[in-house]
Amino acid sequence: MPYRSSRWAIALACTAALAASAACGSSGSSGGTTADGKIELTVATFNEFGYEDLLPEYEKAHPNVKVVARKTGKADDHHQNLFTKIAAGSGLSDIEAVEEGYLPQVLSKADKFNNLLEIGPADVKPDRWLAWKSESATKNGSFIGYGTDIGPLAMCYRKDLFEAAGLPSDPAGVKAIFATWDSYFAAGEQFKAKTGDKAWFDSAAQVFNAMVNQEKVGYYDASDKLVVDTNPDLKSDWDKVTAAVAKGQSAKLVAFSNEWNTGFKNAAFATKTCPSWMLGVVEKQAGPENAGKWAVTDAFPDGGGNWGGSFLTVPKQSKHPKEAAELAAWLTAPEQQIKAFTAKGTFPSQVQALTSPALLDQTSAYFGDTKVGALFAEQAKKVPAAQPKGPASGTIQDKVFNSALQAVEQGTSVDDAWKQAVEGAQKAAK
Amino acid sequence: MTADLTEVPSGRGVEPRPPVRREPPEEHPKLPLRDRLTRLDVKFTPYLFIAPFFVLFAVIGLFPLLYTGYVSLFDWELGGDEHPFVGLGNYTALLADDQFWNALFNTVSIFVLSSVPQMITAVLLAALLNTALRARTAWRMGVLLPYVASLVALAIIFSNLFGKQYGLINTFLEGVGLSPVDWQGNWFASHVAIATMVNWRWTGYNALIVLAAMQAIPREVHEAALVDGAGAVRRFVSITLPLLRPTIIFVVITSTIGGLQIFTEPKLFDPAGGSGGGFSHQYQTVVLYLYQAGFQDFDLGYASAMAWILFLVVLVIAAANFFLTRRIASTGESE
Structure with a gap:
């Protein structure tokens, strides 16, 4: 009898525990x-x-x-x-x-x-x-x-690498370089010719996303229709970026990967598309040993943008x-x-x-005491009107086009990668 | 006076009659409550004791399995307002999907690259650990260490080692004058890299299982062979391997089930952090594609269909492995 009563006690305790946990569960959600x-x-x-x-x-x-x-x-x-x-x-x-x-x-x-x-x-x-x-x-x-x-966009750049390539490096002087995407890629070519193993930007996707988001129409038109294969602006951005990759302007580092972090330390690239929050990332990854080498300017190719x-x-x-x-x-x-x-x-x-x-008074010591608050407030006003987006816009940008551009960087032919991107976008939007 | 006796025949030559069951049973003399409880106790308690497993299995194993089959028959978008019935539509779409076949190929390729060397190393390692080593327990514990380490930490460290531009392995290759390998971009190299992670983690674990089986082999058989003049290699091939057969079959089947469901390693190997398995899906496995379909594209019907196809593939390959290993491990001897 004693052994049986203890068994009932256990059963009772279990039931009580179950009831209690159920009670906890319900009080949390409702x-x-x-x-x-x-x-x-x-x-x-x-x-x-x-x-x-x-x-x-x-x-x-x-x-x-x-x-x-x-x-x-x-x-x-x-x-x-x-x-x-x-x-x-x-x-x-x-x-x-x-x-x-x-x-x-x-x-x-x-x-x-x-x-x-x-x-x-x-x-x-x-x-x-x-x-x-x-x-x-x-x-x-x-x-x-x-x-x-x-996250208004500006341009971050390495002053020492600009100087080594014979480019102007003060915030006012670089504005001509960052006036349009054409001038940006042209300067990249000049930079490559002088420096050789250093790249102009970190990754093709980081540049391409900023370019596409400036267009009036990106992956979708205003009626929620996918226009990836018919939008001439998209294709022209693609052609410009992949041409720059072919000329060795990309460091081929996937954003936020470990290799990308190391790329900051090793000064693998000279420019970076920089939303306001990127300054903290640059400072953390490039580290104190590169303090004062990075600069930011209130210019962004072809206007502004937001990320x-x-x-x-x-x-x-x-x-x-x-x-x-x-x-x-x-x-x-x-x-x-x-x-x-x-x-x-x-x-x-x-x-x-x-x-x-x-x-407006916020400054960044790491970026040479630049008044970054005022700088990005100015950049925020340059952001173009909101672009029509469709349900799969995020996936198409982050998963489809970024992968296709990475494929180009790793040696896939530009035409094959474009085909991969268009098919991937159609599948994602299905 | 004798009428009663003639009416109820008894004695020699009379067929014994079974006692008549009295109906209805309620008229059965009532047992005390305590005895009835004891009877119930004896009858049902064993079921009660094994019930937790079966109840849990039904809730988190069987129900999802069957419900997945149900969902796979619908165009079931997570958050969609309606789920139209499509019959086997998801399955036919899946069988015509290049990305699925690519994922299946990647899975099998990574599985072969990991399982085959892993099994061979595990058996050899077990044979080594079975010899008279100094600090035997320390060695045996040592091979289990990679298994104890967190899988995520492991995957992150290996992804760093296999980095294309700043990875340690490529730095080493360049140091000895070889050309660096694109561990990310090249499909075969990426499979080797992922298989390396799997091997690192599981070889020691399997070696210990094989070791346990090895120690169960009777010493007399070995001694008899020794007396007959068999060398170490001959004894290993003719005695150890055949007697390890059941264990090797077990290890092969569990590693088949695990290997075909590989997910964490390829997921964390992708520097972009997505579920695409590389920029052109060069190392996307079936489970990774399943995850992408289900939780990135929210296409639950399609993901469920994939889960079922994977289930069937695992069954088929595990069965094939079973027969194959049985053949190999028996070394042609009939029993």
């Missing part, structure tokens, strides 16, 4: 209200948004709101979670951050997100942000994302969409964005924030 009647809002971000101090500040000002932050390390994982839970129909946070590269895919499911023009505070209009930023989060009149940060930046969206799954939109609007207000910028360097996308002294 948010809404807390035990003391507060509205609970969850905010899902990735990487660094600089909201650590802002969220408690909001709670203090709104005693009826409790904010729960859900932070994912990598953007990839965050968005995979986002898409899976859109599909599942539950489990999303009240506010979900979306990165620019994934925005087209999110916009293709725009009906799963609230139109912030309808539920957001009335005084928050798309003109709070740079026009191209708000435009890119709008589909069929539905404005689904408040802009957080952006990166995010949005805050309110999915329709949210139980408190109005309150969530209010919080998102507050977080993306110019004053708050400047605080986030000071904390984590997320470059503001709000028109008013671009005139903030905290931004």
Whole structure:
């Protein structure tokens, strides 16, 4: 009898444990209200948004709101979670951050997100942000994302390598080199002739993406039709970049790979397309031993461009969409964005924030005390109107065309690689 | 007085009758609750004890397996509003997909490049470890170390070693006057690089399994052969190998199942970090393509069809390996 009663005890304990874990599971996912009647809002971000101090500040000002932050390390994982839970129909946070590269895919499911023009505070209009930023989060009149940060493009270059090749190296002097893509590749040719084993840029894909994103039409036209095989601008960009690769201008380093990191240390290339956040990457990878050798200038071939930046969206799954939109609007207000910028360097996308002294006075010691805040604020105004994007735009850029250009760099013929790219794009868009 | 006796025949010459079962059974004299519980206990407790495995297997093994088969019959886009039924459409599309055949070829190629040298080395290594070495336990533990190390760390370190421009291996090759190898771009070189990672991790592990089997071989057989004048090589080929047969079959089948599902190594080998398996899919394996279809393109129906085809391929190759190894390991002797 004693042995039996102990067995029943075990069974009971197991049942209790199961019930307890089920209870834990359900309290985590079905948010809404807390035990003391507060509205609970969850905010899902990735990487660094600089909201650590802002969220408690909001709670203090709104005693009826409790904010729960859900932070994912990598953007990839965050968005995979986002898409899976859109599909599942539950489990999303009240506010979900979306990165620019994934925005087209999110916009293709725009009906799963609230139109912030309808539920957001009335005084928050798309003109709070740079026009191209708000435009890119709008589909069929539905404005689904408040802009957080952006990544305006400028050009970074190695002064010592420019000097060795007999090119001008001061920020004003290099502007002629970075005037157009033609002048850029021509200077690359001149550079190659003088230096031999050094390359002009890090990777063909890094240049090509910037070129394509400047075009009026990229991979898709305004009616969501894939135009990869018929868009003459795309083909002309492709031809220019692959011609430069053929002349040895590319260091053939895959961006963000270990070899690319080493390439910074070894001074393998002389120029780099540089969104605002790239300065930190350059500084980290090139290291203190190369301090003062890198410079940045407020010029970018054929105008400007943007790489990166995010949005805050309110999915329709949210139980408190109005309150969530209010919080998102507050977080993306110019004053708050400047605080986030000071904390984590997320470059503001709000028109008013671009005139903030905290931004304009920012300098970078690594880049020779350049006033980088003012420089990138200037570059942000040069970004052309938002380009039409289709659901597979991100995949076509990152997976299809970047791979095809890498193939060219590794010796595949330009025509075969183009064929690979077009077929890959058609498959991705299917 | 005797009427009762004649009515109930008994005694010699009377067929014994089985006792009549009384109906209905409820009239059975009631056993105490405790005894009934004991009966239930004896009857069902064993099932209860093995149930956790089967319940778990049904939930996380069998159900997904069957549901994958169901999903594979639909054009099932993750997050799509509707999932139209397409029958075997995903399967026919898959069989006409060049990228799938390329992935299958890569998988088999990497599998062969890893399994064959790995099995041979493992058996030889086990034979070495079975000899009278100094610090035997340390050596035996040592071969297991690569298996203990994290797979991700391993893949990252090997990707660095096999770097094209700044990798250690190419630096070494150039140092001894050879031309550097494009470990990324060249399909064969990339397969060798990935197979190296697999071999590094699994050879020692398999060697230990083989070693255990080797130690179970009766000493008398070896001694008898020694008396008959058989050399070390002859004894290894004629005694050790045939007696290792069941173990080698086991190792070959598990490494077939694992090898055909290879994912982490090629995934982390790609410097671009995607699931394409190189810029022209030169080392994309089937599972990597499955992952790409399912979680990059969100085409779950297609990915499910691929999972089922892979399942069948694994079955076929494991069966082929079983018969092949049985032949080889028996060295032609009939039993």
